[in-house]
Amino acid sequence: MEGVTDPAFRDVVMARHDPLRLGGVFTEFVRITEQAASPGVIQRHLGAARFPIPVGLQLMGSDVTLVAASAATAAARGAAVVDLNFGCPAKGALRGCAGSALLDDPPKVAALVRACVDAVEGRVPVTAKVRAGVDDADRVEEIAGAAEDGGASMLTVHCRTRAERYQDSVDWSRIRRAVEAVSIPVCGNGGVRVTEDIRRMRSETGCAFVMVGRAALGDPWIFSGERVTRQVAARFLLDYAGNLRGLRSGTPEGAAARMKQLLRYWTAGGLVTDQDRLSWLREPDPARLMARIEAALGDEVEGP
Numbered sequence: 292m293e294g295v296t297d298p299a300f301r302d303v304v305m306a307r308h309d310p311l312r313l314g315g316v317f318t319e320f321v322r323i324t325e326q327a328a329s330p331g332v333i334q335r336h337l338g339a340a341r342f343p344i345p346v347g348l349q350l351m352g353s354d355v356t357l358v359a360a361s362a363a364t365a366a367a368r369g370a371a372v373v374d375l376n377f378g379c380p381a382k383g384a385l386r387g388c389a390g391s392a393l394l395d396d397p398p399k400v401a402a403l404v405r406a407c408v409d410a411v412e413g414r415v416p417v418t419a420k421v422r423a424g425v426d427d428a429d430r431v432e433e434i435a436g437a438a439e440d441g442g443a444s445m446l447t448v449h450c451r452t453r454a455e456r457y458q459d460s461v462d463w464s465r466i467r468r469a470v471e472a473v474s475i476p477v478c479g480n481g482g483v484r485v486t487e488d489i490r491r492m493r494s495e496t497g498c499a500f501v502m503v504g505r506a507a508l509g510d511p512w513i514f515s516g517e518r519v520t521r522q523v524a525a526r527f528l529l530d531y532a533g534n535l536r537g538l539r540s541g542t543p544e545g546a547a548a549r550m551k552q553l554l555r556y557w558t559a560g561g562l563v564t565d566q567d568r569l570s571w572l573r574e575p576d577p578a579r580l581m582a583r584i585e586a587a588l589g590d591e592v593e594g595p
């Protein structure tokens with residue numbers, strides 16, 4: 292997720308999970324506009340390979356040649372998967388005719404996937420992430436079929452349309468329709484709030500995998516269902532802040548903004564309640580915000 296799932300965040304999540312249960316993670320999207328992504332940019336998004344968990348690199352763009360060249364670089368730099376974004380509803384993506392702007396043009400979706408499959412020369416799987424449609428979900432089968440025709444190894448279906456953006460209500464039957472339309476594995480996405488929803492989405496739609504978006508920002512343990520304490524939740528945030536400080540670009544203000552991005556959704560450990568969420572988000576002083584998280588460590592037990 293853009294602005295969140297960089298290596299600093301992913302490492303803290305991966306350090307706390309059984310690789311087999313987590314399955315894999317994706318980078319933020321790398322936007323391709325005027326030129327192909329450089330090896331340096333790709334490497335920055337992939338980060339150091341510290342955990343035995345596949346890291347997929349996501350690309351978003353509409354220029355077939357540039358996106359394909361970026362896919363080849365991603366494969367050469369060790370991305371486990373190259374994923375193409377056809378879901379982003381942001382104005383920037385639409386102006387560049389990328390992301391969800393391409394959902395109305397299934398042949399273009401197929402062409403982009405095909406060009407990337409050819410460019411990576413079998414070194415890594417190429418996958419695609421789509422929304423269910425632009426204004427309605429009438430063409431979800433056609434969109435899913437286009438990704439399959441292009442040679443995608445897996446398809447993630449975010450069940451909302453572009454018009455529905457991030458609305459609360461979701462219709463998982465659209466995921467089922469995609470599952471029935473293609474023979475490649477489908478990863479369902481959209482509206483998973485609690486661990487039980489992961490099982491329910493799989494049984495209701497027949498999808499092979501489930502992708503968790505915002506709920507993982509509020510509870511990074513959602514994948515296993517582990518209920519953590521307030522102290523463990525605070526330790527997660529402090530470790531994340533520590534990773535951010537280690538970056539050349541890391542500033543106290545930047546780290547506080549990143550903390551707040553998670554605190555908007557945070558539910559783990561009861562650290563933030565709906566009643567006091569606003570007071571956390573309105574804290575203007577980065578040092579005081581960090582002190583507030585540290586205070587939640589309370590009497591964290593240190594070893595003997």
Ligand SMILES: Cc1cc2nc3c(=O)[nH]c(=O)nc-3n(C[C@H](O)[C@H](O)[C@H](O)COP(=O)(O)O)c2cc1C
Nearest residue numbers: 292293319320376420449481482483503504505506
């Ligand atoms: C802040 C934010 C950033 C996101 N960035 C990306 C992204 O870079 N690539 C992507 O495929 N989806 C991105 N998404 C969409 C999510 O991956 C997911 O499809 C969407 O939130 C629906 O799932 P959910 O209901 O579980 O949150 C983003 C969502 C949010 C809220």
